[in-house]
Amino acid sequence: MQFEVTILGSNGAIPAYDRHPSSQILNYCGNLFLIDCGEGTQFRMNKFGIKRGHLDHIFISHLHGDHYFGLVGLLTSFNLNWREHPLNIYGPPALEEIINTQFKHSLTKLKFEIHFHPVLADIPRIILDNSQMTVETIVLKHRLPTTGFIFREKKNLRKILPEKIQQYAIPFEVINDIKNGADFTDENGRLIANDELTIAPPKPRSYAYCSDTIYTESYLEQINGIDLLYHEATFSEEHAERANETFHSTARQAASIAKAAKVERLIIGHFSARYADLSILLEQSRTVFPETYLAEEGNTFAIDSEVLLQKA
């Protein structure tokens, strides 16, 4: 089951060195989730061959422009391309006014519905819950109300062994119960323990997105054991004071969070325009947390306990 994230934009607020503002595509078995939508996101989707017709959910972390200035352009392109199915947008309440103001003045009548889900940054909340996954918010600490997002795969069913179905002549109608852990009683009244019939499902996978935030341990417990964590790392240690003033994190702080939360792997991003070369950030993070990767644009990261790093 495909579960991977592609980096569309990796930079902080000022675009530089052909790095673009924040934007990521999460792909869960072909269903796409857009996380933040900085200016130019639709161009980045084109560049990396993202099929935007499969995008039904957009999550905006906060209202600094480098996290949403590409949204109304993307919605406009959806409309011009005759999208008809509804689109869900999750973001700060005022985002709705921002969208509506622009559509009002362009006399735009959308051909599709937007289901706007206002997201408050007060406490963590489940904002999406479907058969495949849940999405919950993380309360970050930034200059504006800001949330991160955790995408958790639903617990999988146990996997029934095909040869056991044949061996015990298990009828179709009890298969689902067995996948859910039930034992089986055969036609002779013999009880077969579930353990003999099934193997445990793979552990549900999870991805957490934390941008933008000052260093805080307030969400450590919530992201404990996450498979893949994206955490902002705007600055190097040299600029730790600047990070603090602007409510951002350093690469080493991102690594400390990853280590303390015992996550499997860490992607760092939201790089300041002052760094032409990002190796200093990678080094500083790896000193604390070796399994760190740079959010390079076009890279796709599989969310898996056996991680795979792919170049798009």
Add this chain to the structure above:
Amino acid sequence: MQFEVTILGSNGAIPAYDRHPSSQILNYCGNLFLIDCGEGTQFRMNKFGIKRGHLDHIFISHLHGDHYFGLVGLLTSFNLNWREHPLNIYGPPALEEIINTQFKHSLTKLKFEIHFHPVLADIPRIILDNSQMTVETIVLKHRLPTTGFIFREKKNLRKILPEKIQQYAIPFEVINDIKNGADFTDENGRLIANDELTIAPPKPRSYAYCSDTIYTESYLEQINGIDLLYHEATFSEEHAERANETFHSTARQAASIAKAAKVERLIIGHFSARYADLSILLEQSRTVFPETYLAEEGNTFAIDSEVLLQKA
């Protein structure tokens, strides 16, 4: 005296084939004027090495997003880069609300002043008049109130011949009068005609920008004799009906305007995403008006009677 326009974005509303929404930089002796500001304009400026510190005037033709969705991002980058000098923005009145709504919700306090000049699309008006040039609006005919812009160089002074200054011992204080056309009386009371002392200045140059509009002859007189005309040509003849329905022009219609207005040269742009290959548009325009060029991104066109086409 440098007077040239660089194409940053050439496409219609849906970005395609690595073509971007409308945006152009006019450079008059190092002073930059931005004409429309589609999404990603700031990236395009970076790509083509445009020094945005020299940009003091931004003109927005209308409130379809492909003509202004890059504006608030550009303003944000100015702010983050510590711009301090004022910026003039000329555009539809509601643009001010659109800008302010976004800055309000990001709690942005700009470090520089924006002088917002609301532009109505009812009659042509001079909206900028300085020592070097005037900018006047053209009333276009589109689905929203829309204006084009004409940039006219001020009439130059006559050029005084250095050898005549020496020959007739012309004192410094009358030089300016002579440049303005006055004759000169020397110390012996002899009248020297201005014609002998000066040569005529070059003809003032002009650039007109017409996007977006349905075919209309209403502004023909206003753009008569323009050196360089940019006119939208969203569609080929095959889609003339679609052009009409959407209040856009075909390449042939743009060429007819250029021909009837006796302009020197024509750039066509605002291409529909349906054309991967633009040669059909160029051919259809050149059939009517041979001096047509495509608004290819990165191209710089000198505004001059001896036109120069440069690749950036």
